[in-house]
Amino acid sequence: TRTPVNVTVTGAAGQIGYALLFRIASGQLLGQDTPVRLKLLEIAPALKAAEGTAMELDDCAFPLLSGIDITDDPNVAFDGVNVALLVGARPRTKGMERGDLLEANGGIFKPQGQAINAHAADDVRVLVVGNPANTNALIAQSHAPDVPADRFTAMTRLDQNRAYTQLAKKLGVTVNDIRKLVIWGNHSATQYPDLFHAEVNGKNAAEAVNDQAWIENDFIPTVAKRGAAIIEARGASSAASAANAAIDHVYDWVNGTPEGQWVSAGVVSDGSYGTPEGLITSFPVVSKDGKYEIVQGLEIDDFSRAKIDASNAELAEERDAVKGLGLI
Numbered sequence: 001t002r003t004p005v006n007v008t009v010t011g012a013a014g015q016i017g018y019a020l021l022f023r024i025a026s027g028q029l030l031g032q033d034t035p036v037r038l039k040l041l042e043i044a045p046a047l048k049a050a051e052g053t054a055m056e057l058d059d060c061a062f063p064l065l066s067g068i069d070i071t072d073d074p075n076v077a078f079d080g081v082n083v084a085l086l087v088g089a090r091p092r093t094k095g096m097e098r099g100d101l102l103e104a105n106g107g108i109f110k111p112q113g114q115a116i117n118a119h120a121a122d123d124v125r126v127l128v129v130g131n132p133a134n135t136n137a138l139i140a141q142s143h144a145p146d147v148p149a150d151r152f153t154a155m156t157r158l159d160q161n162r163a164y165t166q167l168a169k170k171l172g173v174t175v176n177d178i179r180k181l182v183i184w185g186n187h188s189a190t191q192y193p194d195l196f197h198a199e200v201n202g203k204n205a206a207e208a209v210n211d212q213a214w215i216e217n218d219f220i221p222t223v224a225k226r227g228a229a230i231i232e233a234r235g236a237s238s239a240a241s242a243a244n245a246a247i248d249h250v251y252d253w254v255n256g257t258p259e260g261q262w263v264s265a266g267v268v269s270d271g272s273y274g275t276p277e278g279l280i281t282s283f284p285v286v287s288k289d290g291k292y293e294i295v296q297g298l299e300i301d302d303f304s305r306a307k308i309d310a311s312n313a314e315l316a317e318e319r320d321a322v323k324g325l326g327l328i
């Protein structure tokens with residue numbers, strides 16, 4: 001039998017954690033032949049709730065689950081970690097300024113980055129889900145100088161999945177008919193879901209839609225503001241869909257993307273497409289040999305250019321703000 005893969009989940013007692021852990025333990029994160037050992041990181045007041053979730057995991061008798069550790073110490077949680085899912089974050093509360101939000105999250109993601117640097121396995125892969133995801137990933141990454149920068153990623157896969165269904169509904173097709181529909185930029189309202197490189201049954205998606213007003217005034221804002229629409233409808237933020245996207249992101253990272261398919265991920269920019277180098281921003285990527293690589297050589301028209309630049313300008317501002325706060 002194979003050695004278990006160590007999977008650390010932070011914010012394990014939260015609502016995404018509750019939707020995520022059972023899927024990891026059932027083999028959906030890494031595949032049906034890979035045993036996992038779960039390491040749950042929570043803050044002290046939530047440890048008891050994490051223990052309750054662990055009791056339920058025990059009660060599933062998952063054949064692939066080889067053990068569960070629960071701790072409030074990042075140095076313990078990230079010891080030997082192969083896959084780190086950084087879900088726990090400080091949400092924006094009423095009256096909170098952006099600087100306060102970034103500072104509070106710096107207090108979480110800096111020590112976690114340091115703990116990953118000190119204790120993770122050599123092959124560690126990190127996915128940041130907790131918001132502001134791209135900048136939290138940047139904070140963690142900048143405190144893990146011994147880990148290759150390309151091991152730190154931020155989640156835009158939920159935005160991508162949302163875009164798939166919006167487009168499928170518009171065209172009366174299924175998500176299986178769509179390829180290469182990706183998100184550029186920040187996981188925020190400025191994100192750019194790109195129909196101009198997407199394909200529907202082999203045809204260009206923007207041409208298939210043939211309705212620029214719908215793209216600008218309906219499709220893009222619906223995808224970008226979907227998180228708020230879910231809160232409005234459900235009275236709570238996206239949880240199962242966010243967990244599902246995290247599974248998709250890591251599964252593809254480890255197992256590779258299918259030939260002819262692209263996916264979205266926030267990865268460290270190498271300057272591709274004029275994005276500021278070092279930002280963690282979403283690109284079309286493919287996964288090969290266990291690495292996410294930015295798809296190169298795409299033509300970017302003026303409309304897409306303006307959207308991509310605006311979202312990256314927002315990320316550059318966030319980076320400057322955390323730099324100003326001494327967080328990176």
Ligand code: NAX
Pocket residue numbers: 010011012013014015016017041042043046087088089090091108128129130131132133155156157158159187227237238239242
């Ligand atoms: P919850 O508030 O239900 O859970 C968060 C958990 O994190 C809590 O149990 C809390 O105790 C824990 N936590 C806080 N600080 C911690 C620390 N330093 N170490 C370990 N655990 C800590 O939030 P939930 O709905 O699960 O959402 C989690 C994060 O995902 C939020 O930041 C949210 O904004 C973000 N999301 C990101 C999405 C994305 O697409 N990237 C979509 C969904 C979601 O909005």
